Amino acid sequence: MISDLLLPDPLRAHLMKEARNAFPRECCGFVEGTVSGAHARATALHATRNLAVEPDRFEIDPAVQFALLRRFRGAERGIIGCYHSHPNGRPGPSARDCVAAVEEDFLWLIAAFDEKACETATVTAFVSTGHAFSPVRIESPSLDRFEAPPL
Numbered sequence: 001m002i003s004d005l006l007l008p009d010p011l012r013a014h015l016m017k018e019a020r021n022a023f024p025r026e027c028c029g030f031v032e033g034t035v036s037g038a039h040a041r042a043t044a045l046h047a048t049r050n051l052a053v054e055p056d057r058f059e060i061d062p063a064v065q066f067a068l069l070r071r072f073r074g075a076e077r078g079i080i081g082c083y084h085s086h087p088n089g090r091p092g093p094s095a096r097d098c099v100a101a102v103e104e105d106f107l108w109l110i111a112a113f114d115e116k117a118c119e120t121a122t123v124t125a126f127v128s129t130g131h132a133f134s135p136v137r138i139e140s141p142s143l144d145r146f147e148a149p150p151l
């Protein structure tokens, strides 16, 4: 079971931006990466259209899901999870998310949009255990420290 996730800072920033752009609707998509034992590593995000009509839910286009699964079949990297945003600002999975979490050991990233702060979203991660979730620790290595500080 996945217990921690390496989510590079640019990917986290991208997710927060997507949540902001979709507001007041939910954004959604897939997380590409690798899993080694309890350690997951995100390498890319694949945004998908949100087919849901209601503003407070998401529905990923199944055609996109199948295309991605096909593309990564047999590859070292694969689809390790999905992501969506919570425009209501709640950082944890909703009751509806639990119903949808049928696939075990599948990562769920949630970008909880903070309406008051307007510019920020908190990213949390969970792993589905079959209609339930357990929290996943996120590590976001910044790329800044490898660059020279601004003058």
Ligand SMILES: [Zn+2]
Pocket (backbone or CB within 6 Å): 084, 085, 086, 093, 094, 097, 110
């Ligand atoms: Zn949700």
